[in-house]
Amino acid sequence: DADVTQTPRNRITKTGKRIMLECSQTKGHDRMYWYRQDPGLGLRLIYYSFDVKDINKGEISDGYSVSRQAQAKFSLSLESAIPNQTALYFCATSTTGARYNEQFFGPGTRLTVL
């Protein structure tokens, strides 16, 4: 079984709809991240959480919110989706105190906003 899972894997929605993307991990890691990937722009950090009670904005948090329901679960919400939020979204995890900060990625969620 995959260590970092994301649901759904694909989603098509309409402008103005509320969308939630979910991420679960079985790695026991304390740190979790949400990124979006756009062609030619690489990965940009949306939100990150170093602990269940710790939530931090990344470089592009506007229009997004997150919830860390448990150490293993980190969900990303788009309160009112807009077309420029069409992208590939990745969840990742890592562990505090690791010698080097390797992040482990989920398979991604492809979101299309019409």
Add this chain to the structure above:
Amino acid sequence: GEDVEQSLFLSVREGDSSVINCTYTDSSSTYLYWYKQEPGAGLQLLTYIFSNMDMKQDQRLTVLLNKKDKHLSLRIADTQTGDSAIYFCATSSNTGKLIFGQGTTLQVKP
């Protein structure tokens, strides 16, 4: 702010060497990384280098680090079609976040 830059595309013939380059602005990163993204998948750590090293070799992979010029490169020897992927350079900020480049798409022609 912190920035990582890569060229977007590289095409090589099978059996040739590939060199993917990266420049960065934040010199405080303790480790620098190369991640690989295969089609339809998430990123996976390919290799990394400690900032006080100039070179690291791992089988067909060679990482070169020039701290003075803030330049990182990844050389893949004897490139195979299975090496076709997007390669991301990344640095680590002092808050523990990773800063990724735009990604270089490596196309390997048979």
